[in-house]
Structures are given as C-alpha cells and as structure tokens.
Amino acid sequence: MAVSTTVPLCQPCGYHEAFRVELQVKRPLMPVHLSPEQVGLEMLCLCGQLDLLVRAQMQQFQEQLGQGCSPEESDTFQAQGSEILDQMLQCLEHLPKPMPQLEDYLDMVGLSVMFPRVEVFLIQGSPVDMLERPPMDEYFFHIAKLNQLLVLSQQLEEDIRHLGSHKYIAHQLSLVLSSFRGIQAFSEIKKDIEANFKQMKQSLL
Template structure:
C-alpha cells in the first residue's frame, strides 16, 4: 500500500543560485589598463607553467610505442586551465568598452611572444599542441625561486644567530646558503660572498664542534662575520643586477614597456 510522501519538494528557483567566487579578490577596486595587463600577465604565467608541465614528454619510455615517450593529459590540468581562462575573460570586463575578446586582447598586447604555450591553449583548449622546447618565461620562476631562497636563508640566519643560544645547526644553514649561491651560477656580484664562506666555514665547524659543549655557540667575531655576510648578500640581491636576473629580464622588459 502506497502512502503519501512526507515532503513535497519545491520547484527550483534560479534566484537561489549561488555564484562561486573563490578565485576573485576579496577587495575590489578600480583598475587601470596597466593594472589589467599586469594581472593578465600573472594569470598567463600560471597557464604557461601548467601547459609546459602537461606537454612535456613523460620520463618513462613505453615499450609498446617503440621506445617513444608518451604524453598524458589529466582532467586536473583541463579544469585548472579552464578556470584560468575564465578568470582572464572576467578580467577583461574591467578594460575599455567595447570589451574585446580574450584572443583579441592577447594578440593586441603581443602576449604570444612571452607566453606562447598559454596563448596556444587559449586558442584551442582541447587540442594536443606540439611541445615548445624553449620560451622566454621558462627560466623566470627557477631564477626568482633561487633569489627568494637566498634572501630567506639570509634572514633566517640573521634571526637565529642573534636570538638563539644554541647554534648547533648554523653550519648546516650556512652550507644551504652556499648551495643557494651556487644555484645562481657564477655572477661576479656574489663571488666575494662565496669565497668568504669557503675561507670561514672551517672556523665555523671547529667552533661548533668543541668537545664538552652541550649548547655550542659562535663567538662574537664569527657572529659579526655572519651578520655582515648575510646583510651584504641581501643588498646584492636587491640590486637586481643583470647578472642575477638574466632569465627574468624578458618578463620585466615586457611589463615595463607595456605599462608605460
């Protein structure tokens, strides 16, 4: 025997629809054309990065394909890519009127020069594009990461050597600092700092490995040396010399020319 339903669902009312705004800024303000271009470049750089990763051949060689490497396209990549395109499209609403299409805007600002993979994806998100071996932005993030790591280690050492009473791990941190310098190649602006670490590191190790010391601590002379070293390194990085930013220059030049 069938009984009456306890609850009768109401028909859907579109006015109750909730728009998802998880990718929108918390604080909205008026944007100039230069602001839009900078924000667009940030979104394109994200898309360029994931396109490069997705289109790179797999490191594993498949025997079934005669030794050729296979590419694997993931749903996560497609979802992420479409979200970025949607954010770019919404960003264009803050530009001139009439609002250009996304491709029109990218072509008028020569974005394909700096972000070739991203622009190809925008043109046809479902196509499997031929991998681009080299693009202007390829070295940007690695160099920016190395510079940021160097500054972060300097600040950490400055804090630890003055506030901590146990300098047990200072030598290890200095070794990491030395490796960070080496990651940037051989720029002349950092050569003196690297040489200074090489000539002083043994003294640091000897001071911290004295027998009977439960809480080893650097003497005042070595603390003074470390403070000077880290302060000088930070100042050298902040100059953003051509030697330290060679791989970042294309993006810096593009933004400067486009926003002036």
C-alpha cells in the first residue's frame, strides 16, 4: 500500500553559529554585585580551597614517586583548579575598573604571602611544594583542632544531660583532654580536669 505524502509545511534552516549560546553553569542566574570587602573575603576562601587542592596533589605526587611512577596531575585536580581560577577571575570583575591582574591583586591585598603555594601555582601553572611551611598551614591545623574540640564538647554535654550512656563519659572526656594538646589557652582547664579525672571516673561506675 502506497504511503501518501504531503508537501512539508516548512524547510528547516541549517545551523548558524550566530545562534550559539554560551553556557554559564557556574555563574548565578541573577546578577550579583560584590563590594571590594566582599571580593577580598571571597578571594580568601578561594585561595584556601586552591591551597588545599595543591597540597592534596603534592601528596599524590609523593605517592606516585614512591610507587616508581612519574608524577602526573589528576583530571580532578585540573578540573577543580580551573574552576577555582575561573571563580577568582569572576570575583575580580566586581572591582572598580581597570580590573587588576590576578597575581597583582593577590600581592596587593597580601594573599600571596598567606598562600605562597597559590602564587607559585599561578606563575608556574603546576603545583609546587614549599621548602618552608607557609603560616596558613598552622592556622588550618589549629582551626581543625578547635573544631574537633567543639564537636567532642557538644557530644559530651548532650550525654551529660541524658545520663543513659554515662559509662562512655570518661572516655569522651579523655578524648577532650587529648584535643587540648597544642592549645595553650586551655592549659589551665586541662590541669583541672586531670586533677579530678579519677574521682569523676569512680563516680560514674
């Protein structure tokens, strides 16, 4: 049986590059204006992210060398590093014109001193380890210790309010004590806890 045909209603046009739309997946839908102070804060956060990313890649380099392999950047590092750099450039667009170069801005606000790995990465285009530990390494370690102490203290406070699991309180308190190491501000509190630890442990038996 023959199939009936009709004349097409219209002829589709060929694709023209003038109709191409550039995807902006990482940009906000609504325009956002940042003040210079907000730009500085955002750049501080992005430098911290990029610094941690470079440190993780350097650790991977060491593992590759230990296995007898040539160091090679991971696809994840390249993708995340490019994304962070793009976000940095987007932040600079909020500054008064003329927009400074990224390296010049980091020098101007002191971020290159705080994050030398980031500065070297921008110059070299690849992660490079530092001969001396940057000061921000100690800062991140200190913040991590404080966060650990906060979480343990909150859990201990919650268990004290509900003494159904009181047999674990002594163990949790010992974890809190271990978190005090290296934090000079809590040295006196640590001494008080150590002086009364045995008595407290006996009262919970």
